Amino acid sequence: xxxxxxxxxxxxxxxxxxxxxxxxxxxxxxxxxxxxxxxxxxxxxxxxxxxxxxxxxxxxxxxxxxxxxxxxxxxxxxxxxxxxxxxxxxxxxxxxxxxxxxxxxxxxxxxxxxxxxxxxxxxxxxxxxxxxxxxxxxxxxxxxxxxxxxxxxxxxxxxxxxxxxxxxxxxxxxxxxxxxxxxxxxxxxxxxxxxxxxxxxxxxxxxxxxxxxxxxxxxxxxxxxxxxxxxxxxxxxxxxxxxxxx
Amino acid sequence: xxxxxxxxxxxxxxxxxxxxxxxxxxxxxxxxxxxxxxxxxxxxxxxxxxxxxxxxxxxxxxxxxxxxxxxxxxxxxxxxxxxxxxxxxxxxxxxxxxxxxxxxxxxxxxxxxxxxxxxxxxxxxxxxxxxxxxxxxxxxxxxxxxxxxxxxxxxxxxxxxxxxxxxxxxxxxxxxxxxxxxxxxxxxxxxxxxxxxxxxxxxxxxxxxxxxxxxxxxxxxxxxxxxxxxxxxxxxxxxxxxxxxxxxxxxxxxxxxxxxxxxxxxxxxxxxxxxxxxxx
Numbered sequence: 190x191x192x193x194x195x196x197x198x199x200x201x202x203x204x205x206x207x208x209x210x211x212x213x214x215x216x217x218x219x220x221x222x223x224x225x226x227x228x229x230x231x232x233x234x235x236x237x238x239x240x241x242x243x244x245x246x247x248x249x250x251x252x253x254x255x256x257x258x259x260x261x262x263x264x265x266x267x268x269x270x271x272x273x274x275x276x277x278x279x280x281x282x283x284x285x286x287x288x289x290x291x292x293x294x295x296x297x298x299x300x301x302x303x304x305x306x307x308x309x310x311x312x313x314x315x316x317x318x319x320x321x322x323x324x325x326x327x328x329x330x331x332x333x334x335x336x337x338x339x340x341x342x343x344x345x346x347x348x349x350x351x352x353x354x355x356x357x358x359x360x361x362x363x364x365x366x367x368x369x370x371x372x373x374x375x376x377x378x379x380x381x382x383x384x385x386x387x388x389x390x391x392x393x394x395x396x397x398x399x400x401x402x403x404x405x406x407x408x409x410x411x412x413x414x415x416x417x418x419x420x421x422x423x424x425x426x427x428x429x430x431x432x433x434x435x
Numbered sequence: 436x437x438x439x440x441x442x443x444x445x446x447x448x449x450x451x452x453x454x455x456x457x458x459x460x461x462x463x464x465x466x467x468x469x470x471x472x473x474x475x476x477x478x479x480x481x482x483x484x485x486x487x488x489x490x491x492x493x494x495x496x497x498x499x500x501x502x503x504x505x506x507x508x509x510x511x512x513x514x515x516x517x518x519x520x521x522x523x524x525x526x527x528x529x530x531x532x533x534x535x536x537x538x539x540x541x542x543x544x545x546x547x548x549x550x551x552x553x554x555x556x557x558x559x560x561x562x563x564x565x566x567x568x569x570x571x572x573x574x575x576x577x578x579x580x581x582x583x584x585x586x587x588x589x590x591x592x593x594x595x596x597x598x599x600x601x602x603x604x605x606x607x608x609x610x611x612x613x614x615x616x617x618x619x620x621x622x623x624x625x626x627x628x629x630x631x632x633x634x635x636x637x638x639x640x641x642x643x644x645x646x647x648x649x650x651x652x653x654x655x656x657x658x659x660x661x662x663x664x665x666x667x668x669x670x671x672x673x674x675x676x677x678x679x680x681x682x683x684x685x686x687x688x689x690x691x692x693x694x695x696x697x698x699x700x701x702x703x704x705x706x707x708x709x710x711x712x713x714x715x
Binding site for chain 2: 235238239240253255256257259262264265267268269270271274275278281282284286287313314
């Protein structure tokens, strides 16, 4: 049930988006995937769910119960789905094409809406939500899916502080259920505090392991190509500092 | 009341109005996916891409003595040409980095030019080109009406069976792929549904205006509803109402029927735009 990447290489056009990436994540860990823009974080997710073909090597998630929450979902604001519909799509994998929503499906959807505190938005049109609310609806969809492996691409971007805390609680409860959560993030402080393992990625794996052992200045400098500065006890990725603060 | 009932006294007008309503419902439902997936240009490309198929069918089945061409052959020719247009566009997109709208436009002008060249070699088709471009709703036969109705039922059944996969494909293709759905094949199914709507639609409103039936009712419905099943139902209602209303206008004001039907459908969109509750 562990996630295994073995010499994974993905080419986009003539460049290597990922080069010889290998790691093994035991199940039930929270893993932060750190790296600057263009480091291949999204490509790693796309390869994991079969949307990007490896030129060499492989990545195996160890389960076919996988939820993926993209960084942004470009949807026309008039798209005719309610928030409840979007969260309900999390159940499609188990229900298949025809089976009607049963008691358990309804409960999972209701629990997910509750957990992300968007139950009052359930009947609103998804396109009418703010960016942060959309993000919460997509996270609720992943929660309703009851997946063993969750891949979250920059889920903290655009969330306010209370929602970030709520998401951290959710990550914690997923881990205690034995689910594996892989989170792409720019937030070094959170990566060192809230995660069991970190992967420092810049097209190849620069460092992998528990944050305290892995996040050395040398690894961070190589990962972020010199854009990391030390501010007191904090390491800050200068290229994304503004996003983090805003 | 006579104002309303008079035109429908004649059987060929009733048949035409029914055919327009049936085609309208089919286009209105399939058109929901066209606007949700931003495939309007692709749909227009299919509408014009049927020309060479129609022209070849005409050339093969219309006798030199001036007998009528076979209706079945024309529908078959249109459908084959429409599917070829969709397949050629998809093939270009798979093999190159050409943008989708460019690929669709290149295939569309190729098919249109091919059609024009073939038409120029077929005697007697010049007259019929008018009905190809502008439709001939009053020339629809009972057999054609039955055929359109059967096809509409079949397409609605496919839409019902594939409701979840097609919704997911439209909303979030990445997620659809992550769930293991055959995204590529579902996209081709969607194109085939559009091709079917186009093939039976061009007979009624013409190749130039078939896009109107695919776009206007769903665009109006999208403004008034917040769930896909409701959008499809409202869109189908608008289309079904536009057919007899358009025919009435056409009868009393002596206007082209296909154009009148599409004008009514587009008016519904304008009304929806005005009525729409302010976006929250």
